[in-house]
Amino acid sequence: MKNEENQRLRRVNQCFLSFTTNQDKNIQLLTNCCGELLGAACALYNRLQDGMLHTLAQWNAPPDYNPVDRPDGHICHDVIKSGGKAVFVVPNLHQTGYAKTDPNVSTYCLKTYIGAPVNCKNRCVGSLCVVYQTDYSPDEEEKKLLQILAVALGVEEERREEALALRSAKEELETRVAERTADLARVNEQLRIDIAERKQAEESLREYNDKLHAITDTASDAIIMMDDDGKISFWNRAAEKIFGFNATEALGKDLHVFLAPEKYNKLYEDGLRQFRRTGTGNAVGKTVELEAARKGGLEFSVELSLSAFQIKGRWNAAGILRDITERKQAESKLIQANAELKIRSEELLQAQEELVRKEKLAVLGRLAGCVGHELRNPLGVINNAVYYLKMVMPDADESVKEYLNIIMHEIDNSQRIISDLLDFARTKPPQIRPVTACELINESLSRCVVPKSIRLHTDVPDSLPALKIDPLQIGQVLHHLITNALQAMPEGGSLNIAAQPVQGSRFKVRDSKEEIIEPGGLNVNPGNDFVEISVEDTGVGISQENMGKLFQPLFTTKPRGIGLGLVVCKNLIEAGGGRISVESRPTGGTTLTVTLPADEV
Secondary structure (H helix, E strand, C coil): CHHHHHHHHHHHHHHHHCCCCCHHHHHHHHHHHHHHHCCCCEEEEEEEECCEEEEEEEECCCCCCCCEECCCCCHHHHHHHHCCCCCEEECCHHHCCHHHHCHHHHHCCCCEEEEEEEECCCCEEEEEEEEECCCCCCCHHHHHHHHHHHHHHHHHHHHHHHHHHHHHHHHHHHHHHHHHHHHHHHHHHHHHHHHHHHHHHHHHHHHHHHHHHHHHHHCCCEEEEECCCCEEEEECHHHHHHHCCCHHHHCCCEHHHHHCCHHHHHHHHHHHHHHHHHCCCCCECCEEEEEEECCCCCEEEEEEEEEEEEECCEEEEEEEEEECHHHHHHHHHHHHHHHHHHHHHHHHHHHHHHHHHHHHHHHHHHHHHHHHHHHHHHHHHHHHHHHHHHHHCCCCCHHHHHHHHHHHHHHHHHHHHHHHHHHHHCECCCCCEEECHHHHHHHHHHCCCCCCCEEEEEECCCCCCCEEECHHHHHHHHHHHHHHHHHCCCCCEEEEEEEEEECCCCCCECCCCCECCCCCCECCCCCCCEEEEEEEECCCCCCHHHHCCCCCCCCCCCCCCCCCHHHHHHHHHHHCCCEEEEEECCCCCEEEEEEEEECCC
């Protein structure tokens, strides 16, 4: 046993004596030595680099071994995470969790893993490991041998890092020397050029100053400069013309007191303090419109482009001002003209829409009267035929009865559509007679089928005055409103019908004729008392977009409607001296309110 240990130590010493200046080769020698001395199936040195597990050295690895893989689940990754110096021994690999997480365990039928962490400068950077395809239990000498080789690997890692750092420092030094040499050459060349250009620059400066004076003297806009004390330091001829002060009068004066209307002096003083500290202000770097004052105090509009610059560390400002009095007057006239044009355009558009609407209504009225009468006769024949079939086939199967009922239902729908068309085409004069609100509501409800899923509540006081209306027409209206409310609650809800007196309502008066009744006119004596009947549901409600279209002909949200029901209701109500209004809540639910004239007592 002692002889075997000595042989291992000699083999380790031989490995160390074989080291070169190439750290990668030394790491491979250490890995080979580890695999040979521990009699493993394979020896590996793995290291974490850029988030991946890299095999930097391998001994006796299979040809299909993958040297780069994601670290999670690998035994070597756990060794690196654990750090320290202890040897990591995992027997019975096929019975541990690594059989599922480390792909090498099942791929190469590994049974034993022995690994030691490799530390470099007090941090664990890799793992030196040996694996066996048989059950193997290392003794303490073998563990110590693995630790010695892992320490040697750590030394080589440190040498490699130092070599890389030294190489990088050398390359950086050489780069800096080259750059400095190039800089010196450029500086020498630039000095030569500067000396040659200085005389040319002086000549160019004189020429530039001559041009600058020529530009400022001939410019049509005022060019003014202000120093950090707010004093005028430059004043061109255009400024003299625009403001009425010559250069002698202006130079050295406080710019804001000299040119700004008195009402702005306090504001400008606060802005000057900010400008002196920071070179910034509300108008700096912008083009703005403001008020200025001419000689004599006359205020006028100017356009100012202001910029800031430093002279000897102090903030100065240069401004270009243009008299825009004429432009402002033209803009005012243009705005007024645009406003008038917009009004005319809106009036024209409304007139066009009104004309188109009236033409459509006239065509619809003529067409409705013709089509309505032509369709009622065949519908009556179909209705009689269905009635006859029901009578002669009392024992028909349920399917036949169902289809006969469907035909009857569709005949009723068609009759209702025809009635809407005819009522819309020509509203008949109301046959006025007294009737109570309770009678009117009960009669309308009797013609409606209220589903069990809908709770019905009525609040109609007996003390209400009688209504002065056409019961047939207004009954048709209430029946339509109640039907709409029930259809708006397919999943169930509450239907509330209430009536209350309204004192002193006044509506616009309109004559009643047999014609299509336009919204906006009513047939009632002003000063009468009225009764309000409200039909409230808890259904889906009406969108804000559709609220304005409810009483427009041919507008409907129902898949089988033609959009005339509410129009007919409105016409019938207004022909009888009432009005209708609608309210829909964002949370759901709609209330339609019918206001009808009361009978005079």
